[in-house]
Amino acid sequence: MAGGDILLRAHGVLPVLARASPCLLRLRVPASVRRAASPLAAAKVDIADVVSQLRSGSARGAADPKSQRRVAEDGLAFPRAVTGRTRGVREEEGEGKALELDAEKSGGDAGGVDGSYLSETRFDQCDISPLSLKGVKDAGYGRMTQVQEATLPVILQGKDVLAKAKTGTGKTVAFLLPAIEVLSELSSSQRSQLRSSINLLVMCPTRELANQVAVEAKKLLKYHRLLGVQVVIGGTRITQEQRNLQANPCQILVATPGRLKDHLENTPGFSTRLKGVKVLVLDEADRLLDMGFRRDIEKIMAATPKDRQTLLFSATVPEEVRQICHVAMKKDYKFINTVKEGDEETHSQVSQMYMVAPLDLQFSILYDVLKKHVAEDADYKVIIFCTTAMVTKLVAEVLSQLKLNIREIHSRKSQSARTKVSDEFRRSKGVILVSSDISARGVDYPDVTLVIQVGIPAGREQYIHRIGRTGRKGKEGQGLLLLAPWESHFLTSVKDLSVSEAVAPSVDSSIQTEVKGALRRVEMKSKESAYQAWLGYYNSNKTIGGNKSRLVSLGEEFSRSMGLAVPPAIPKLILRKMGLSKVPGFRST
Numbered sequence: 409m410a411g412g413d414i415l416l417r418a419h420g421v422l423p424v425l426a427r428a429s430p431c432l433l434r435l436r437v438p439a440s441v442r443r444a445a446s447p448l449a450a451a452k453v454d455i456a457d458v459v460s461q462l463r464s465g466s467a468r469g470a471a472d473p474k475s476q477r478r479v480a481e482d483g484l485a486f487p488r489a490v491t492g493r494t495r496g497v498r499e500e501e502g503e504g505k506a507l508e509l510d511a512e513k514s515g516g517d518a519g520g521v522d523g524s525y526l527s528e529t530r531f532d533q534c535d536i537s538p539l540s541l542k543g544v545k546d547a548g549y550g551r552m553t554q555v556q557e558a559t560l561p562v563i564l565q566g567k568d569v570l571a572k573a574k575t576g577t578g579k580t581v582a583f584l585l586p587a588i589e590v591l592s593e594l595s596s597s598q599r600s601q602l603r604s605s606i607n608l609l610v611m612c613p614t615r616e617l618a619n620q621v622a623v624e625a626k627k628l629l630k631y632h633r634l635l636g637v638q639v640v641i642g643g644t645r646i647t648q649e650q651r652n653l654q655a656n657p658c659q660i661l662v663a664t665p666g667r668l669k670d671h672l673e674n675t676p677g678f679s680t681r682l683k684g685v686k687v688l689v690l691d692e693a694d695r696l697l698d699m700g701f702r703r704d705i706e707k708i709m710a711a712t713p714k715d716r717q718t719l720l721f722s723a724t725v726p727e728e729v730r731q732i733c734h735v736a737m738k739k740d741y742k743f744i745n746t747v748k749e750g751d752e753e754t755h756s757q758v759s760q761m762y763m764v765a766p767l768d769l770q771f772s773i774l775y776d777v778l779k780k781h782v783a784e785d786a787d788y789k790v791i792i793f794c795t796t797a798m799v800t801k802l803v804a805e806v807l808s809q810l811k812l813n814i815r816e817i818h819s820r821k822s823q824s825a826r827t828k829v830s831d832e833f834r835r836s837k838g839v840i841l842v843s844s845d846i847s848a849r850g851v852d853y854p855d856v857t858l859v860i861q862v863g864i865p866a867g868r869e870q871y872i873h874r875i876g877r878t879g880r881k882g883k884e885g886q887g888l889l890l891l892a893p894w895e896s897h898f899l900t901s902v903k904d905l906s907v908s909e910a911v912a913p914s915v916d917s918s919i920q921t922e923v924k925g926a927l928r929r930v931e932m933k934s935k936e937s938a939y940q941a942w943l944g945y946y947n948s949n950k951t952i953g954g955n956k957s958r959l960v961s962l963g964e965e966f967s968r969s970m971g972l973a974v975p976p977a978i979p980k981l982i983l984r985k986m987g988l989s990k991v992p993g994f995r996s997t
């Protein structure tokens with residue numbers, strides 16, 4: 409087999425499965441090699457083959473001096489010597505033509521194990537106030553990240569900005585810092601006119617993310633005595649928030665859309681306060697502008713002044729968002745894209761694998777992969793993403809029964825439980841977080857070693873955001889997407905990313921026995937709820953939900969994977985809501 413055909417990287421989940429020597433696992437296949445072939449087109453590679461070729465040096469990994477040089481050229485392993493503007497940043501004005509900035513000089517990835525996600529520019533070389541600079545220094549930031557360097561001057565010019573940059577590369581500071589500068593430069597007469605108004609409004613799709621943004625804002629505001637930040641999020645008592653908003657009105661508000669709309673409709677004086685908005689930020693803009701949030705966001709935007717400055721940030725900007733972003737921004741907005749053309753939207757230092765296995769083996773495979781990962785890395789920190797809240801609960805319960813150190817987070821948990829688990833996971837190592845998509849975007853948990861996605865992700869963007877919980881700030885990470893054979897069509901939507909196939913391990917019988925025992929100990933109620941939620945999720949999937957009789961048999965397969973011989977009955981009302989009441993094969997209560 410030619411070395412160039414090898415797509416499996418030598419670090420990641422793969423070695424766990426291959427039981428390969430750990431020293432080999434640090435070898436890296438450069439992006440140029442991975443890009444040279446389509447991962448999905450590649451034949452399955454025998455793991456022993458890969459390991460032996462890497463050992464003999466015939467595989468084009470970083471062990472080969474030539475490819476080491478190539479790695480350096482790609483900017484993957486060594487810092488690039490750069491001066492001036494951020495390399496590879498594409499700036500585009502409104503609907504106008506793309507402007508390539510020094511694109512020919514740009515290397516490969518914006519990320520790298522050595523910190524090359526940072527630009528050459530230090531914060532103290534920028535036009536920011538001494539108060540902000542002191543806050544930035546205290547936060548421990550010396551050099552700007554590439555997205556910060558690229559967006560700061562444009563935002564300070566007062567332009568609306570749509571910015572795209574890879575996950576974990578500092579987008580929060582990129583919008584907060586210039587927005588704080590805009591506020592701190594308001595003259596004292598403007599300030600007194602705007603008294604008690606909200607001048608910076610940041611919208612986030614999840615509560616955890618809103619809290620995190622507020623924490624980052626507090627760091628930057630440390631020396632800005634006149635500016636304060638508040639958070640309004642769902643799941644907390646609105647009356648308490650109303651009292652806080654009244655007793656201590658702050659100029660900066662971070663919010664989730666539903667709760668903000670609630671305040672707009674029910675909190676006296678709130679809509680007047682929004683008339684003072686100078687800067688509006690949509691963090692995870694593509695998510696906020698999709699159908700789930702769009703109505704709330706439009707209502708909120710309509711309550712803020714038309715001449716505000718608007719900033720849209722995300723790691724993914726699908727074409728549909730480009731089409732509709734004029735709804736939020738002025739015509740001459742700038743699109744700043746720090747993901748170089750032809751580069752992948754995920755990080756090259758994250759090893760991405762997919763594995764296709766039947767549902768009834770997936771709990772055993774999951775347990776096997778986790779056990780090996782835990783044994784290999786004492787500092788393991790894993791996130792497992794599941795399709796729905798109730799499936800998340802079930803997976804967490806099964807894995808807890810298997811004596812793994814599990815935490816569970818999803819929308820059916822109380823907000824206080826969510827906050828507790830989130831804070832604990834942020835601080836900890838040696839722990840596995842089983843999560844629904846509430847942790848998919850934005851949340852910045854340091855040093856996540858492995859992200860596992862079980863079942864088909866809601867879309868390509870969600871896959872990218874979920875995998876982005878690892879490999880942050882240039883660190884290495886691993887990702888595994890576990891699919892059933894009938895879910896493998898999803899792979900076409902990530903075919904341009906370096907997702908390589910890993911062969912499912914042959915799980916030994918002792919693991920299967922342990923898993924069966926664990927499944928028996930999980931309450932029937934959890935299985936019933938997971939089954940209903942699972943059906944709801946796949947029923948609304950365009951490809952799978954289209955064929956109802958197939959959905960019945962897939963549901964039976966899922967229920968068998970939970971150890972049930974017969975699928976649970978479903979309340980009539982729920983079947984009706986899912987549009988499944990007339991489908992033969994579902995039992996109802």
Ligand SMILES: Nc1ncnc2c1ncn2[C@@H]1O[C@H](COP(=O)(O)OP(=O)(O)OP(=O)(O)O)[C@@H](O)[C@H]1O
Binds near residue numbers: 551553556578581851
């Ligand atoms: N200039 C900097 N130098 C070093 N670290 C930084 C810098 N700016 C931000 N960070 C840190 O980088 C981490 C990632 O930042 P952040 O969460 O804003 O990333 P992001 O691009 O918004 O990611 P996502 O796409 O997942 O939302 C945070 O821990 C943040 O404190």
